[in-house]
Amino acid sequence: MPLTLPPLVDHHCHGVLRHDVDADGFASYLTESNAPAAPGTTFFDTQLGFAVLRWCPPLLGLDAHCPAERYLERRGELGAEESTRLLLRASGTGTYLVDTGLPGDLTGPGELAGLGGGEAGVIVRLESLAERTADAGQDAASFLEVFDHAVTAAARTAAGFKSIAAYRHGLGLDPDPPGAAEVHAAAARWLTDRPPGGRITDPVLLRHLLWSAVRTGLPLQLHTGFGDPDLRLDHCDPLLLTDFIRAVAPHGCPLVLLHGYPYHRHAAYLANVFTHVYADVGLALSHTGARAAAVLAEALELTPFGKLLYSSDAYALPELYVVGARVFEDALTRLTDSWTSSGAWSEPDAARVARMVSAENAARLYSLVPAGP
C-alpha cells in the first residue's frame, strides 16, 4: 500500500551548484572519492549512479535508465537553474535544513528553498565558523571571544549546529570540555602555525567547538561513518562517541548522529539507550540505492521510531535531492508493506511511523512548523 507522506523535512543537506557541469564534473559528485575513477570504470556504474538515472530522467522528460550522456545533454539544454527547479520541486521536500559550511558556488538556504518551493533553516558548521573567525587574523583571546559571540549569535537563528570532528581528527576525542587555559594555548598555537585557510584539526579546539555548541542547547549534528577519504572510516564509528554522549547527557543538548554507515546499527543502539541521542542514515541511502531498504531496515532495528530522521545529505547536484527522497520513500514503503502484510506491524502504526520519520520527528527536535499540507 503506498504510504501518504507529508512534505519531507530534510534535516541535513547542502546547497546546489549555481552553474552547469560537464559529464566529468557531474560524475565526481556521484562518489565520496576525490580522485578519478579507476581505468575502464565510471562512477555512473555504482548504486548511486544507477539511482540517479532511474529517478531523474523522467523528471526532465526522458526515459528512466537512459544513457548518462543523453541525460546530461537534456540537463544542459534546460540549464542549471531550470533543472534545479524541476528536480527540487519533484523531490517532495518541504523543509531544507542547510549546512552552510561547504565552499563553492552553491545556493544559500533561502535560494535553495525558493527554487524548491519550501522552507529553509540553517545548520551552522562549527569548524567553518571557527575557520572564518580565524581568517580575521586575531590573537587567541580575541579569536575565542569572537567565536563565542558567533556561536551565541548563531544560536538565535539557526536550527542547529554541526561538527565534522570525524574528518578533522576522528571521533576518539577526550569526552570532557577542555579547560580555558588549555583552549587558549591550543588556539594560540593554531593561529600562529596556521597557513592561510588552514583547517582546524587540534583535538582540544575541536572539543571546544563541540562544547560551545552543547551549551546552546540546540541540536548538535555529528558526522559519523561513511564520508570522503579525508576521514579514516574506523575512526568514525559512532560508538567512539559513547563517553562524550554520557558527558553531554546532563546538559540537555540533543545529539544527532548523521549517516553512520556501515556503523548505523551502532548509531541505532546509541539512540535506543541514550535519551538525548537521535540518528539518521542520510548519505547511506542515496549511495546504496537499490539496497536502501536493507540499510534503512538495519537502522530501524534499534532506533526508537520517534528518534529516526530523514536527510538527503544532498550536495551540489539537485539530482541528489531527488534520489535522497525517492530511495527513502521507496525503502520505507517496502519495509512497512512487508511488516504490515506479515502482521508484524498494524497499518495505522506503519502510517504513523512513516509520518514521524519523514517529518514529525525533525519538526519536534528542531522546533519547526512543518511545511503545509
Add this chain to the structure above:
Amino acid sequence: MPLTLPPLVDHHCHGVLRHDVDADGFASYLTESNAPAAPGTTFFDTQLGFAVLRWCPPLLGLDAHCPAERYLERRGELGAEESTRLLLRASGTGTYLVDTGLPGDLTGPGELAGLGGGEAGVIVRLESLAERTADAGQDAASFLEVFDHAVTAAARTAAGFKSIAAYRHGLGLDPDPPGAAEVHAAAARWLTDRPPGGRITDPVLLRHLLWSAVRTGLPLQLHTGFGDPDLRLDHCDPLLLTDFIRAVAPHGCPLVLLHGYPYHRHAAYLANVFTHVYADVGLALSHTGARAAAVLAEALELTPFGKLLYSSDAYALPELYVVGARVFEDALTRLTDSWTSSGAWSEPDAARVARMVSAENAARLYSLVPAGP
C-alpha cells in the same frame, strides 16, 4: 510450511515480576535504557514494543496491535500471576535455564517453571555470587576460599555459569588466569575499598571468576554485544575474547557467547572455528522484532547448526517470553521456508536444524533431558 518444533529450551532467561506494573514501569522494560524516553517519544514505539502488542494481546483475549493502554488495563484486571501463567504457558517453553543473579522481586527458577508448566535449571552469575560472598564481610583469604567453595557447590547442581565481565570492565581482559598472589592482592583491595553492595569491577578479580568457572567444566555463558548503557558496546565485541577462547581450549569448558548483536557475525565466526564455542542471539531477536529473521539469518551464516542455541533473555515481563519465542519461531520458519523453496536446503534438513536450534543443541550442551511433548 510450518515447522513442528519441540518445547523450547530457553537456555538464558531471568525471573519475572511478582507484582503488577503501571504503564511507565512496563515501558521501562521495553528498552535496555535506564533513562526516560525522549520528549514526545515512547518506548512502545520500538520494534520490541510493536512485537509485544502483536503477540501478547490475543493471549489475554484482545486484538493484536490494540492500544498499549487497553492491553495494560486487561493485564491489570487479570493480575500479575494470572497474566504470567497465561503468557508463559502460551510461549511454548519447555525448559527455563534461569540466571538468578538479577535483583528485584522476581520469580525464582522453580516458581517460574511452575507458572509456565516446564522444567527449570539454574545458571549461576559469577559476579553476583562474588558480591554476595563479599557482603559477608570477610578478609581476602576467607573471601577467596568461600567463593571457591561456592563455585564448587554450585557446579554440582547448576546447569552452567554466566559472566557479565562485559558490563563490569569490557571483554578486553588479559586472557590468562591470574596468579594467586595477584588475586589475593586484588581481593584485599576490593574488600577494603568496597562500599556496601559495591560491584566487582577489578579486571584481575573478573578473570579469577571466569577461570573459577572454567575449571568446573560446566558451560560458561558470556554476555557479549548489546545491553544496557552501563556497558560500552565497542568493548563488548566477542572478538575481544579471542585470546581467552584460545586459552580456555585445552580445559574442555564450553563457552557460550550470548546476544552478540550487532557483532553476532563475529560470534558466529568464533563458533565456526573454535570447537568449544557456542552462540545464541537471545536478546537481539526480541529487540529487533519485525527484523528478527534478518538478524537470525546473519547468525546462521557461519554458526555451525549444531552450535546455535535459543534464548529469550526475558526479564521482569512474562511478555518477553512470548515475544522471544514467537519472533524466534517466526524467524526460523521464514528462513527455512525460503531456503527450502529455493532448493538451498532440503525439507528434512530444515526440520532437523529447527529441532536442533530450538532444543536439542541446548539439551546436549547442558546435559538436559528435554521436556516431553
Add this chain to the structure above:
Amino acid sequence: MPLTLPPLVDHHCHGVLRHDVDADGFASYLTESNAPAAPGTTFFDTQLGFAVLRWCPPLLGLDAHCPAERYLERRGELGAEESTRLLLRASGTGTYLVDTGLPGDLTGPGELAGLGGGEAGVIVRLESLAERTADAGQDAASFLEVFDHAVTAAARTAAGFKSIAAYRHGLGLDPDPPGAAEVHAAAARWLTDRPPGGRITDPVLLRHLLWSAVRTGLPLQLHTGFGDPDLRLDHCDPLLLTDFIRAVAPHGCPLVLLHGYPYHRHAAYLANVFTHVYADVGLALSHTGARAAAVLAEALELTPFGKLLYSSDAYALPELYVVGARVFEDALTRLTDSWTSSGAWSEPDAARVARMVSAENAARLYSLVPAGP
C-alpha cells in the same frame, strides 16, 4: 530472468588434492577450523556443507541433498581425478588464477586448468616465496638479494602477488616502506632465530614483502577478514589498511582486498573512495551458502561495479569450485532479478554488470585475454 554469464575468471583459488579423501578428511575442508567438530556436531551441518550437498551430487549422478556418506561413496568409486574433472568442468570456470603458496599434494595451475578445461595463471604468495628463499640458508644480504630477484622474476610471468600478512601479524602494520638497514637487521634476526620451515612474522619483513610487490606494479591481493583461527579476525579489518592504501596510491599498484567478511562493507567503502582498490567476497559466499545473496548484496552497496571481482577461494576439494561458482551465479541472479523487477536497475545494465563482475573486471585488472565461450 537467468543471466547469461561468460566463463568465470576465478581470480583467487588454489590447487585441489591429487588423492582421495575419507569422510573426516572431506569434512575438515568444509570449515576454516583446524580442530575437530564439537561433540555431537558435524561440519556437514553448516551452510557450506548444505551447499556442497545441494550442488555436487547431481554432477556425479546422485540426487541433491543425498546423505554425505552416499556422496562420498560415489566420489570414491569415480576416483579423485575423474571426480575432479567432472566437478571442475561443470563449474563454468574459464580462467584459474592460482595462489601456489599452499603446501600439500595439490594440483599445480596448469594441471588444474587442464582438468577443468580452462586457462591458468599464477598468483605468487609473498610469504611462501620468502620462506622458500630462506630455506636455502643464506645470510641476510644474500636472502634479500635473492628474494628481490625472485620477485622481479615472478613479476615477468605471474598475474599478481598475494600477501597473508593478515595471518602472520594482522593488518595493523606501519604503512610506509621500511628502510634498508631496518630490513637487513630484521632479516638477520629472523634467519638466525628461525627453526626449520619457520614462518615469516616479523612486521618489518612483512612490510618489505608488501612493498617489494607494490614496486612491480602488478595487482597485489591482500587477505582480509574471515579465515582460519591462526588469525585474529578483529586484526583483519580491511580498514586497518587505510594508511597503507594511501601510501601506495602514488605507486600505481592496484590492491585487491580478498574476502573481507564480516567487514566486506568496509572493503567496499575502500574500493569506492580509492582509485586503486578492488574487492571480492571470495570465501564468504561459499561459506554462507544459502545466505550468499545477502552477503554479495552488502558488497554491492558501495563497491563500484567495475571493481568487484569473482573468486571461489577453492582449496583441496573440487567441490569448492562448484559451490563457489553456483552460489555466486545464484546470488547474482537473485539480486539482479530483484533489482530489475522493481525498476531500480535496467535489464541491460544488469546483464552488463553481471559480465563485468564475472569476468571482465578481472580480465582488465590482470591483463588477461578472457577464455572463449
